Amino acid sequence: MAVQTAVQNADSDAADTGAVDLGPAAALSCRECGERFDLGPIFACASCFGPLEVAYDLPSGTPEELKKRIAEGPDNIWRYAPLLPVPADVATKPNINPGFTKLVKADNLARELGVTGSLHIKDDSGNPTHSFKDRVVAIAVEAARAFGFTTLSCSSTGNLAGAVGAAAARAGFRSCVFIPHDLEQGKVVMAAVYGGELVGIEGNYDDVNRFCSELIGDPLGEGWGFVNVNLRPYYGEGSKTLAYEICEQLGWRLPDQIVIPIASGSQLTKIDKGLQELIKLGLVEDKPYKIFGAQAEGCSPVSTAFKAGHDVVRPQKPHTIAKSLAIGNPADGPYVLDIARRTGGAVEDVNDEQIVDAIKLLARTEGIFAETAGGVTVGVTKKLIENGLLDPTLTTVVLNTGDGLKTLDAVAPTTGPTATIRPSLDAFRDAGLATN
Amino acid sequence: MAVQTAVQNADSDAADTGAVDLGPAAALSCRECGERFDLGPIFACASCFGPLEVAYDLPSGTPEELKKRIAEGPDNIWRYAPLLPVPADVATKPNINPGFTKLVKADNLARELGVTGSLHIKDDSGNPTHSFKDRVVAIAVEAARAFGFTTLSCSSTGNLAGAVGAAAARAGFRSCVFIPHDLEQGKVVMAAVYGGELVGIEGNYDDVNRFCSELIGDPLGEGWGFVNVNLRPYYGEGSKTLAYEICEQLGWRLPDQIVIPIASGSQLTKIDKGLQELIKLGLVEDKPYKIFGAQAEGCSPVSTAFKAGHDVVRPQKPHTIAKSLAIGNPADGPYVLDIARRTGGAVEDVNDEQIVDAIKLLARTEGIFAETAGGVTVGVTKKLIENGLLDPTLTTVVLNTGDGLKTLDAVAPTTGPTATIRPSLDAFRDAGLATN
Structure with a gap:
């Protein structure tokens, strides 16, 4: 049922006509039974309900050619575009451009x-x-773009909310993130500062997740890409x-x-x-x-x-x-x-x-x-x-x-000071820290 | 007097013999009167008390050669080593390696x-x-190494404390950072977590600074590099x-x-x-x-x-x-x-x-x-x-x-949630946020 729902909500001509360009991504395939599906905002196998993942037409050419191509790419994850479910010109689109960390x-x-x-x-x-969430969200953003979604969403208790909020702001998506209503203020600030909608749900994280599943199946959620639900196969990559x-x-x-x-x-x-x-x-x-x-x-x-x-x-x-x-x-x-x-x-x-x-x-x-x-x-x-x-x-x-x-x-x-002293050399000497 | 003191505390044979290798850094020169001094842990002109800054022998060669050399360098500030007061092999030494940010x-x-x-x-x-403080501290670390200092120090109310603590940990220096005793807990944690000495001073930031100036002039401070005092000419670069x-x-x-x-x-x-x-x-x-x-x-x-x-x-x-x-x-x-x-x-x-x-x-x-x-x-x-x-x-x-x-x-x-609701579609609809 989840699949049906997700497909109905694919608010995109591109998805309907099969003209989705996600570079080397050729199809979605079921990790359990291997059945293949056209690229779209679906996440579970219609036959066995197994999880779907992206199947690729990996690039041809010699390893040296590919290494050279990668080395000439940008200093972020888009240098690996030939191996990811993103269009070849991904680096020219507005995105948060994570990766190539130390x-x-x-x-x-x-x-x-x-x-x-x-x-x-x-x-x-x-x-x-x-956090590493910027990597997965950046890919979900490109899938959302390809499928014609206009809103990015997720349920989160922290890192993911910030990653979605920031990426949506840069990439020009509306965002609506759902969190438990009683999160610590610091996390709320991080989720809210990027200016998208932030909705506190009266309940725990499980309640938030359940609510999001309902929303995906409802007309209210039309045009919404939930990065870790209906965009999950791309996100995970x-x-x-x-x-x-x-x-x-x-x-x-x-x-x-x-x-x-x-x-x-x-x-x-x-x-x-x-x-x-x-x-x-x-x-x-x-x-x-x-x-x-x-x-x-x-x-x-x-x-x-x-x-x-x-x-x-x-x-x-x-x-x-x-x-x-x-x-x-x-x-x-x-x-x-x-x-x-x-x-x-x-x-x-x-x-x-x-x-x-x-x-x-x-x-x-x-x-x-x-x-x-x-x-x-x-x-x-x-x-x-x-x-x-x-x-x-x-x-x-x-x-x-x-x-x-x-x-x-x-x-x-x-974790705190090793000593607290008056501002004098005597006090510092007495604290016994001055071992050169 | 500050100069005298600082020079006395240069705990380094290298500094004494003039054998300091800080790459293209040729001397320190006074920004006011132009007088030049040998490279060392000094920060004020002995003649006019003006601030000292690093004078360089800039690299020869064509611009294209230099650009190529830079492009082949690491993805951090050491790619510009030919223009900085650091030895040519700086990238091989343990340091925090900041820079080349987006x-x-x-x-x-x-x-x-x-x-x-x-x-x-x-x-x-x-x-x-x-924060950008990692850039200045990374240079101060190399100066401290060249001058034979074993402890890195600073007065700080935040960003600098973390940068010094982290860089000292990576580079193998002892660190001792001074902060006002009543800083917010978050800032204290960031300053303390890297495991160096963290000393709370009973007083405000001015009191902390005054105390550090005393310490530089005292035998207790021998072998100490205060990144923003006696290493300031390098730090600033x-x-x-x-x-x-x-x-x-x-x-x-x-x-x-x-x-x-x-x-x-x-x-x-x-x-x-x-x-x-x-x-x-x-x-x-x-x-x-x-x-x-x-x-x-x-x-x-x-x-x-x-x-x-x-x-x-x-x-x-x-x-x-x-x-x-x-x-x-x-x-x-x-x-x-x-x-x-x-x-x-x-x-x-x-x-x-x-x-x-x-x-x-x-x-x-x-x-x-x-x-x-x-x-x-x-x-x-x-x-x-x-x-x-x-x-x-x-x-x-x-x-x-x-x-x-x-x-x-x-x-x-x-900065906070745009709405707080019960976990139901009706409640979400009533909140008036669901504009696709």
Whole structure:
């Protein structure tokens, strides 16, 4: 029914005539049964209700030609336009232009963790609204444009609201974002400042989501692109750019190990998809790599299933400071289990105290102030080294997907001045800090 | 006396033997009397107490050769190493690597402001700690390394503390940052999270500064590089990179007009210095450009002097929401007046309400959430167009030097949901927002 609804709401002549230009995107295909559908604002298979994803006609030409083409592109995700569901001239359209964030060689952190290989932080706090969500939203914007949508929408508790608000403002869309009515003021400000409609829903995040599902099926929602619902197949592809950038920034080499946070699990599965594409295109050597998933103990359905050897993921009620990862029933959980097992990786979790410690460890060693999700990946990396699952002699990339400025509350109770003194040299000397 | 003290504290054999390698930096020269000094951690002329600045042996070779060398450099300020007081191999050393932030073509904002030429936002919120301070601190770090300092320090009320803490952590320095003891918790967390010493001083910002001056002159401060005091001549040069990036991102062209915020005024004077260097080197055409300074009405000593036709700047007691610009006695004020007058620009100010409006205008049109200082430059740009001082038919660049996440309080009282409703379609319909 969701499919029917979504198709009815495709408010676009282009979609109706099949003239949608999303570059190399050839069709949508069902991840479960493989059935293919024309490109459109649909997200579930009409036959089996499985999730749809974008299928590509990948570019021809030699790897060297493609690398040259990429290198000559802009310093953002559009350099990979030949591998994304976007038109070839995407870089000329107004968009938030995220990506090409720093891959930081984390030598200080490596020393602390006993890593003798090379350790890198892929730091997505450098994106325009300081989280990886800018990547996925930027792709959803181009899909919305292609399908003739005029309003961008989402349900959100934080990062996504800001990313949608900012991208809609730049790209010339109306936006209407739905949030639980009792969010912290800081998050509300971040969601509202871009000037779109912001609607507080009297209820929790589940209520907000349920309301959005109703709205998609109603005439009120006509012309609306919900980035993470009816545009989800396109939106999700934005995470592939993390794989592309990591490999390009390593000199077109695959890392040996990647540690990725798990919320819905989509990011992890799309990074794997991106790596597979690079191998297929010959842009990187075809060699083994291991993918590790990272969760907070207070919301660890995938980690729990992995450790128990299960193929299915049993939902949990989240209770963790890592709110951006607090999805108790992750849609891509089973795919994450597949990938972790296929590549020889693992899924691990850390508790809230370990998350805070890891945020501070990363800040103290590399000067990167991560969101709680970054504390989860760094904390899990430490744990995986300690329990022997991650090889410290290899090349490892750890994702930081957000910015510490957005989750100040996590570290505030334990982060403050080392001393408070009167403004005098005597007082400073007495404080015992002046060890040159 | 300040000079004597600073020289005594140069805890470095390199400095003593004159073997300091800071690339093309040849000497320090007095901006008032022109006297030259060997490179070292000094900041005031021994003869006339004027401020010292770095004098260069600029690179030889054709403009095309230099452009190629720059283009082949890293995607950060070190691509301009041949024009900065840093060693040639600077990019191989651990540093925070700021810069090469986005120059956003602001077509939506241009339409709102009636700009028919091209309008660009140089968005320094993309730096590692989300302000332009990362640029100046990164240069100070390399000077500190060259002079053998082991501790980085500063007095700060916000952005600078974070930039110093982060850079020190990455670069392997101890850090000790001094702040007024009663700062907002958010700012304290940002200053403390990088794990250096953070000392709250019982007093206001002036008391903190006075204390730091004492510390520089005391054996307790031996081996300490205060980025904005005894390393200030190097530190300040970091702002030149804004000029280089703007011109390179415009295709090696000078903008016609630049709007720059004024705190101490150093940033504006160094951007002018950078533009002059590019002209001298033949990297851009030698043509006129106008530099405009932007202040908050509640701290507008330079704007007041400009409008009154004065050459000197009378100190003011700051009272504005633009706290990162709230320097009542700006050291470079007279130089700013010179530059604004010489280039045919102006200095203008906007009040707090106009600052908030401008923050929201920029967010709503371009999806960029600026710090209050960005509200000042955008607000002043609007005012300069209205009063005919800025030509809307030309190419204009407006600086945003910081991130709205750091000054949420400025917009919070007037930024919130457009509606709060029950989770039902009827309630949504009744709210009157559903205009497709």
